[in-house]
Structures are given as structure tokens and as C-alpha cells.
Amino acid sequence: MRRRAKIRSVVVGTIAILLSVIVFIVPFAFIFLMAGKTPAEASLFGFSLPTEWALWENITEVLTIRNGLVVRAFINSTVITVLSVTLMVIFAAMVGYVLQRRRSRWNPTVNFLVLAGLIVPPAVVPTIWVMQALGIFKTIPGMIFIQATFGLSFCVLLFRAFVSTIPKELDEAATIDGAGPLRVFFGVVAPLLRPAMVTVVVVQAVNVFNDFTGPLYFLPGDENATVQLTLYNFQSQTLNQWNLLFTDILLITIPPLVMYIFFNRQIVAGMTSGAVKG
Amino acid sequence: MAQAVIDPGVTKKRRSVRSIYPTWFYLPAGLLYVVLFAIPTFASFYFAFTRWSLQDVEFTGMQNFITFFSEPQLRTGFINTFIYGFVTSGFKVVLGLALALLLTSQLIARGYLRSVVFFPVLVSAIGVGITFKVLMDPFDGLINSSLATLGITGPAWLTDPQWALFSVALIDVWKGVGIATLIYIAGLAAIPTEYYEAAKVDGAGGWKNFRHITLPLVRPATATVVLLSLIGGLRSFDLIWATTRGGPGFTSDVIASVIYKQYQAGFYGLSTAGNVVLFIVVTAIVIPVSYLLNRREVER
Incomplete structure (x- = not known):
């Protein structure tokens, strides 16, 4: 019986590995192979090893295209990601904390707004209209605020759930010791929120870094391009340079991917939160 | 307030609660939310009824909505939104649960399989879109050339009006099934093993176990997968724009791509009307579905 289970595990596992290679590994390998080819060879779209590896040449060419547009885009994307995620984490943690701790007549309203933020699609042109009035349309700070706003709801839900696992007595003890609300939150509660914070940071960093729709609407033009926009713009401009397009991808x-390798467990925790409780 | 002045004890107690958990902690997040999300959303309900150039506004009543539903290409986008949303979330539920069952069973290389299913989640929609545009190329693409060696003539995928929307939905499933699988794995792990042991004693086997234990008890996970993929699928824009831009013709347009096209063309009022339609579609589907999924759970 045991033996049969083992054979079964090997057979099913082997089939699963074969299928996973076809369905998931091949597309990734394809990106890599295309990125290593010369323009002529890449335009054939074949799934084959490059006859002549040009990966390094392609990388340097992508990085120097149009005075280092891609490098600037990397800087822009990094700045936007880091700052918007910082805002999201701090602001959402404050909301999640008070929302969980304090029963008040505001709670149903706040809960409703959080869910609305998760479901309602942002109204594009009116948002641009507001941003123009504030003078932050087509600017990096504007993009940071937009990303922070659109990510708030998810973060609040996660923090609210996590705060409930921290004993309330801790805040009360700190208050009796004379700490003000800011000290209590940033000194006592925030450090204990660390696991949730890591999850939020990793999940949202990937989201913001990979976002395409946001920059397309709110940060158009080449001067402040983000990495996803460079990909989109190359697609329309360098039609025959498939090798460069895939190098950019x-x-x-x-x-x-590096984020995933380091924070695999936190990403999983964040993505699956709510799956058990519903 | 008046009462508080009379009774100093109450004031002190209230104040201490107030000062540990101050309402102003809502302020920074609230400010962003109100200015960049709530105000635009409310404003959209006005601008949707106007002809709008960002400088000039002219009230036109229902005109935008009439246009939206009378022009065939816009109506196609409306219908496609439903198809896309339901097809993608249906596939994600079925495949996600199947993969999760496989990946929680005794299996060699389980860790590798779990990571590999999740990898596509990390690639941006536009990167995935471009990659599949090449893989699905009707003549030279890897998919059709592989099918050809098996003697099958593959469809023209993204460039065939009949297949375009379905092809994008397939890519969406490929990219998103990893999240569904993970959610189901977490849901399956939460089912106490006692149920299966009891079922074994009663002589229940594979299918019965699945039907009467697994399926009812992973319901919270199913609710999460369905709601997340419906919200994402109905609002989907980036993958469609990266692969077909709504084409060929208007056959793979959805409301979100119509909004972008009208915006690009400078029809801001019409674009905003599209936003309002999308808002109604998403809430009209997601809220009843979420109510349904959660209510049944309580009844059980």
C-alpha cells in the first residue's frame, strides 16, 4: 500500500513536472532566449538557442537607448515604488490600528469606504482633472500619491486583521507609563506589526513596480517614464527589434523575481490572507 | 459635551480612550482617499452627463449613455466585459482548485511546482502580453508551430476575431492562476484532517470526500478567488491593451479599453460615462455574488 502510494507520487509528479515545463517554463525560457538573439534571428520567433549569443550587447543597447531612457525609468519606478509603499504602509497601519481598537460610530463608515476602495474602479478623467487642479498631473509626486491611494484599502484590511492579534493590554500599559498616542503607536504597536508590514511592502512593491495602467493615464510622456511604459513605448516604436523588447522584459x-526569492513566504501570506476567514 | 462638563470622571475616562486611539489617525489616509479617489468618483457622476474638454463643460443629459449603448463597438465592449470576467474567474476557480489539490497531495517536487505556478504572477501584464503576442503568432509563433508538428492547424489566436477575446482570457488565466492556487492551498490546509479520517471509517472514498468535505469546506477560499478574479476581470485593461488593443476591429474591446480609447480621442465626457457604466457593472455583479457566497456559508 505504502509502496503504491510512493509509485503514484512519482508518476503523477513526473507528469506534473513535464506539464509545468511546457506551460510555465517554456514561456520564461523563451523570453531569455529571445533576449540573447540578434535582431534577424529574434524576428523568426523560433524557440531555439541563439546561434550567436548577443545577450550582453542587447542589454547595453537597451540601457543606452535614447540617452539611457530605461535607466531613468528604473530610477523613476524605484522612487515611485519606495515612496508610495512607504506612505501606504504608515497611513494604512494607522487606520487599521484605530479601526480595530476603537469601537466608534465611524467604524461602519470607514469599513464601507475601505471595501469601496477595493471594488470601485477609479474614475480616470475626473482624477486627472483633480490632479491638474492640484498641479500634480504628469509629475512623480502625483504618481506616488495615486499609487498610495489605490493601494490603501488592501493594506488597511491586512493591518486591521493583524492588529487584532496584538494584545490591547500593551497599548494600555504604555499609556499608563505616560506615552502619548504617537509614542504608543510608533514605539509599541508598529514594531509588533512587522510581519504584516513585510507582507504589505513586498506585495505592494511588486504591484506598483508592475503597474502599467496608472502611469499610462497619470504619468504620460517620455521624460518621467516608468519601466512598464518603456516596454509599451518600445513596442510601438522598435517594431523589428524583438530582441531588445525581450531584453527589456x-x-x-x-x-x-528577486523580491520573490527573498520574501517568498511573506508574499504567499499576503496573497492568501482572507482565504481562511473569508 | 454638556454632560461631560457635569461629570469630570466620565470626561477623564473618555479622554483617555480618545487619546490612545485618536480619530486623527484616519486623517492622512483619509485625505489621500478623499482627494484622489472619493472626489473623482463623485465628480464622475456629474461629468458623465456632459460634453467635457477639461476646460469647458456642457451638460448634455443622457446623451453619452445613449451613444454608449447605440454604437455597436461600444456595446461589444460592454458585452465582452461580462464574458471576460466570467470566463477568467471560472477557469481560475476550476484550475486553481485542481492545482491546489494536486499540490497538497503526496507528490515529488512539490516545492518546485508551487513556485513555478506562481512565477507568472510576478511578471507585469505588459511583459506577459508581449511575450504571448509572439508565442501566439498565427504563423511563426511557438504554439501554432508546435501544433503544426502534431498535425493540428491552430487558430489565429489574437488576430482572429472569433478567438481574440478568448485568447486574452487564456493568457489572463495563465498569469493569474497562481494566486488562485495559493488561496486554495491555504483554504485546503485549514480543513481539519479529522473529517477525512471519519469519512475513511465510514468507507467514503475520493469523489465522495471531495464532494461532501472538501468542496463545502473550501468555500471561504472559493469566495475569495471568485470575488478577486471578478473584480480584476471586469476591470481588466492592461493585458488586453498590451496584446490586442481591443482588436481586431472591436472584437476584444472591454469597457476599460473603451474608456481609454475615448479618453485618447478627447471625448472626456463619454470616457467618464464609460467609467460610470463600469462602476455599475462591477458593483451590480460583485456585491450580490459576495452576498450569496457569504450567506450560504453562514447557513451551513
Whole structure:
């Protein structure tokens, strides 16, 4: 019986591995192979090893195209990602904390707004209209605020759930010791929120870094391009340079992949939160 | 307030609660939310009824909505939104649960399989879109050339009006099934093993276990997968724009791509009307579905 189970596990596992290679590994390998080819060879779309590896040449060419547009885009995307995620984490943690701790007549309203933020699609042109009135349309700070706003709801839900696992007595003890609300939150509660914070940071960093729709609407133009926009613009401009296009895909996929390798468990925790409780 | 002045004890107690958990902690997040999300959303309900150039506004009543539903290409986008949303979330539920069952069973290389299913989630929609545009190329693409060696003539995928929307939905499933699988794995792990042991004693086997234990008890996970993929699928824009831009013709347009096209063309009022339609579609589907999924759970 045991033996049969083992044979079964090997057979099913082997089939699953074969299928996974076809369905999931081949597309990734394809990106890499295309990025290593010369323009002529890449335009054939074949799934084959490059006859002549040009990966390094392609990378340098992508990075120097139009005075280093891609490098600037990497800087822009990094700045937007880091700052918007910072805002999201701090602001959402404050909301999640008070929302969980304090029963008040505001709670139903706040809960409703959080869910609305998760479901309602942002109204594009009116948002641009508001941003123009504030003078932050087509600016990096504007994009940071937009990303922070659109990510708030998800973060609040996660923090609210996590705060409930921290004993309330801790805040009360700190208050009796004379700490003000800011000290209590940033000194006592925030450090204990660390696991949730890591999850939020990793999940949202990948989201913001990979976002295409946001920059397309709120940060158009080449001067402040983000990495996803460079990909989109290359697609329309360098029609025959498939090798460069795929080199760009390869380059901008590396940061999220590195994130995943280091924070695999936190990403999983964040994505699956709510699956058990519903 | 008046009462508080009379009774100093109450004031002190209230104040201490107030000062540990101050309402102003809502302020920074609330400010962003109100200015960049709530105000635009409310404003959209006005601008949807206007002809609008960002400088000039002219009230036109229902005109935008009439246009929206009378022009065939816009109506196609409306219908496609439903197809896309339901097809993608249906596939994600079925495949996600199947993969999760496989990946929680005794299996060699389980860790590798779990990571590999999740990898596509990390690639941007536009990167995935471009990659599949090449893989699905009707003549030279890897998919059709592989099918050809098996003697099958593959469809023209993204460039065939009949297949375009379905092809994008397939790519969407490929990219998103990893999240569904993960959610189901977490849901399956939460089912106490006692149920299966009891079923074994009663002589129940594979299918019965699945039908009467697994399926009812992973319901919270199913609710999460369905709601997440419906919200994402109905609002979907980036993958469609990266692969077909709504084409060929208007056959793979959805409301979100219509909104972008009208915006690009400078019809801001019409674009905003599209936003309002999308808002109604999403809430009209997601809220009843969420109510349904959660209510049944309580009844059980």
C-alpha cells in the first residue's frame, strides 16, 4: 500500500513536472532566449538557442537607448515604488490600528469606504482633472500619491486583521507609563506589526513596480517614464527589434523575481490572507 | 459635551480612550482617499452627463449613455466585459482548485511546482502580453508551430476575431492562476484532517470526500478567488491593451479599453460615462455574488 502510494507520487509528479515545463517554463525560457538573439534571428520567433549569443550587447543597447531612457525609468519606478509603499504602509497601519481598537460610530463608515476602495474602479478623467487642479498631473509626486491611494484599502484590511492579534493590554500599559498616542503607536504597536508590514511592502512593491495602467493615464510622456511604459513605448516604436523588447522584459522582471526569492513566504501570506476567514 | 462638563470622571475616562486611539489617525489616509479617489468618483457622476474638454463643460443629459449603448463597438465592449470576467474567474476557480489539490497531495517536487505556478504572477501584464503576442503568432509563433508538428492547424489566436477575446482570457488565466492556487492551498490546509479520517471509517472514498468535505469546506477560499478574479476581470485593461488593443476591429474591446480609447480621442465626457457604466457593472455583479457566497456559508 505504502509502496503504491510512493509509485503514484512519482508518476503523477513526473507528469506534473513535464506539464509545468511546457506551460510555465517554456514561456520564461523563451523570453531569455529571445533576449540573447540578434535582431534577424529574434524576428523568426523560433524557440531555439541563439546561434550567436548577443545577450550582453542587447542589454547595453537597451540601457543606452535614447540617452539611457530605461535607466531613468528604473530610477523613476524605484522612487515611485519606495515612496508610495512607504506612505501606504504608515497611513494604512494607522487606520487599521484605530479601526480595530476603537469601537466608534465611524467604524461602519470607514469599513464601507475601505471595501469601496477595493471594488470601485477609479474614475480616470475626473482624477486627472483633480490632479491638474492640484498641479500634480504628469509629475512623480502625483504618481506616488495615486499609487498610495489605490493601494490603501488592501493594506488597511491586512493591518486591521493583524492588529487584532496584538494584545490591547500593551497599548494600555504604555499609556499608563505616560506615552502619548504617537509614542504608543510608533514605539509599541508598529514594531509588533512587522510581519504584516513585510507582507504589505513586498506585495505592494511588486504591484506598483508592475503597474502599467496608472502611469499610462497619470504619468504620460517620455521624460518621467516608468519601466512598464518603456516596454509599451518600445513596442510601438522598435517594431523589428524583438530582441531588445525581450531584453527589456527580462530586465524589468528581475526586481520582482528577486523580491520573490527573498520574501517568498511573506508574499504567499499576503496573497492568501482572507482565504481562511473569508 | 454638556454632560461631560457635569461629570469630570466620565470626561477623564473618555479622554483617555480618545487619546490612545485618536480619530486623527484616519486623517492622512483619509485625505489621500478623499482627494484622489472619493472626489473623482463623485465628480464622475456629474461629468458623465456632459460634453467635457477639461476646460469647458456642457451638460448634455443622457446623451453619452445613449451613444454608449447605440454604437455597436461600444456595446461589444460592454458585452465582452461580462464574458471576460466570467470566463477568467471560472477557469481560475476550476484550475486553481485542481492545482491546489494536486499540490497538497503526496507528490515529488512539490516545492518546485508551487513556485513555478506562481512565477507568472510576478511578471507585469505588459511583459506577459508581449511575450504571448509572439508565442501566439498565427504563423511563426511557438504554439501554432508546435501544433503544426502534431498535425493540428491552430487558430489565429489574437488576430482572429472569433478567438481574440478568448485568447486574452487564456493568457489572463495563465498569469493569474497562481494566486488562485495559493488561496486554495491555504483554504485546503485549514480543513481539519479529522473529517477525512471519519469519512475513511465510514468507507467514503475520493469523489465522495471531495464532494461532501472538501468542496463545502473550501468555500471561504472559493469566495475569495471568485470575488478577486471578478473584480480584476471586469476591470481588466492592461493585458488586453498590451496584446490586442481591443482588436481586431472591436472584437476584444472591454469597457476599460473603451474608456481609454475615448479618453485618447478627447471625448472626456463619454470616457467618464464609460467609467460610470463600469462602476455599475462591477458593483451590480460583485456585491450580490459576495452576498450569496457569504450567506450560504453562514447557513451551513
